[in-house]
Amino acid sequence: MQLSIPISHWLTLPSRLLVEKVAAPSISINSSDEVLIGATLGGDDNAFRILVDRFMDEVSRTVTGMLGPVAEVDDVVQEVFIKLHRSLTSFRGDSSLKTFVIRMAINKSLDALRKRKRARWLQPWSLAEDQDPVSSANSDGNIESVERKRELRRAIDRLPDNQKAVIVLRMIEDLSTQETATALNLPYGTVLSRLKRGLDRLKSDLESSTWLD
Amino acid sequence: MSIAQHHHSSEADVPEGLSQELRMLVHEERDETMMSMPTERVMRALGASRSWKKENVLSLELVSWFRPVVLAGSFVILMLIAYNVKLSSTNDYDQSPTEMLLGLPPVTVASAYELSIEDH
Numbered sequence: 001m002q003l004s005i006p007i008s009h010w011l012t013l014p015s016r017l018l019v020e021k022v023a024a025p026s027i028s029i030n031s032s033d034e035v036l037i038g039a040t041l042g043g044d045d046n047a048f049r050i051l052v053d054r055f056m057d058e059v060s061r062t063v064t065g066m067l068g069p070v071a072e073v074d075d076v077v078q079e080v081f082i083k084l085h086r087s088l089t090s091f092r093g094d095s096s097l098k099t100f101v102i103r104m105a106i107n108k109s110l111d112a113l114r115k116r117k118r119a120r121w122l123q124p125w126s127l128a129e130d131q132d133p134v135s136s137a138n139s140d141g142n143i144e145s146v147e148r149k150r151e152l153r154r155a156i157d158r159l160p161d162n163q164k165a166v167i168v169l170r171m172i173e174d175l176s177t178q179e180t181a182t183a184l185n186l187p188y189g190t191v192l193s194r195l196k197r198g199l200d201r202l203k204s205d206l207e208s209s210t211w212l213d
Numbered sequence: 214m215s216i217a218q219h220h221h222s223s224e225a226d227v228p229e230g231l232s233q234e235l236r237m238l239v240h241e242e243r244d245e246t247m248m249s250m251p252t253e254r255v256m257r258a259l260g261a262s263r264s265w266k267k268e269n270v271l272s273l274e275l276v277s278w279f280r281p282v283v284l285a286g287s288f289v290i291l292m293l294i295a296y297n298v299k300l301s302s303t304n305d306y307d308q309s310p311t312e313m314l315l316g317l318p319p320v321t322v323a324s325a326y327e328l329s330i331e332d333h
Contacts, residue, residue, distance in 0.1 A: 045259075049252060049256055052252045060247055064246060074248055077251060082255070153242075156235070172232070174236075
């Protein structure tokens with residue numbers, strides 16, 4: 001009987017394994033999400049660093065949109081990425097990684113808003129009321145423009161949390177209605193109705209109608 | 214406005230002017246709020262959370278082991294309380310339910326002074 005695999009194959013196996021390990025797909029900023037997830041799960045911190053860099057803009061915009069310009073934005077953004085690192089094993093790829101990350105950013109922001117409400121309820125006279133939504137860093141800028149931004153931020157903050165999430169994803173993150181529905185785990189119709197109600201409320205809250213198309 | 218943009222904004226009648234205003238506002242707010250080098254800070258926080266986990270692995274393991282014990286203990290205590298309450302409501306004797314359950318003689322002020330000294 002003849003061996004189907006030559007002995008030389010077994011003799012060279014260790015060196016070939018070594019070569020294959022070295023020749024494993026190298027990580028770069030152009031690597032796909034799947035490759036970076038695989039490398040991160042294999043313990044490569046650089047791969048995760050690239051993922052953080054890739055989604056930092058989306059996460060920071062989403063969290064800022066939800067919470068406003070407050071110091072806790074930084075902490076919430078960090079929490080989102082730490083949670084992402086822990087949850088990568090459970091990522092099955094049903095939706096894109098971007099949608100997965102944005103869903104985490106929304107959930108963490110909602111948690112932070114709940115905590116804020118609880119703190120306000122416990123301390124009605126707390127400093128939270130004194131926070132200025134738009135910082136005074138623009139004092140040398142156009143007063144009218146600063147006032148407009150302040151009004152806009154107040155209008156966003158007055159929205160119920162579920163409508164705010166839809167407005168942030170649909171209008172600020174520029175996701176489609178379907179992507180928003182996937183990110184928030186909601187039916188398409190619910191997203192449309194929340195968007196409409198949120199927009200109506202924003203419009204009625206904003207004093208100047210010249211902002212709207 | 215590109216065709217794609219137009220299609221996108223008309224999908225659910227999103228006013229493009231308001232969208233632009235919101236995007237600009239959030240951009241400015243984010244730049245004012247976020248500290249520099251956010252990625253580095255995330256990686257540092259990740260390292261810190263990992264080392265915390267490593268240092269506390271024993272206590273976390275102990276907590277996970279004792280969780281069922283605590284649950285079972287709480288359940289037993291609740292059952293005993295319920296039993297005690299039920300027995301108290303139907304008890305016509307001078308003894309407390311605990312004394313009855315353990316078969317102890319009733320302890321009163323009078324019985325405390327009635328010392329029975331037996332000669333052996």
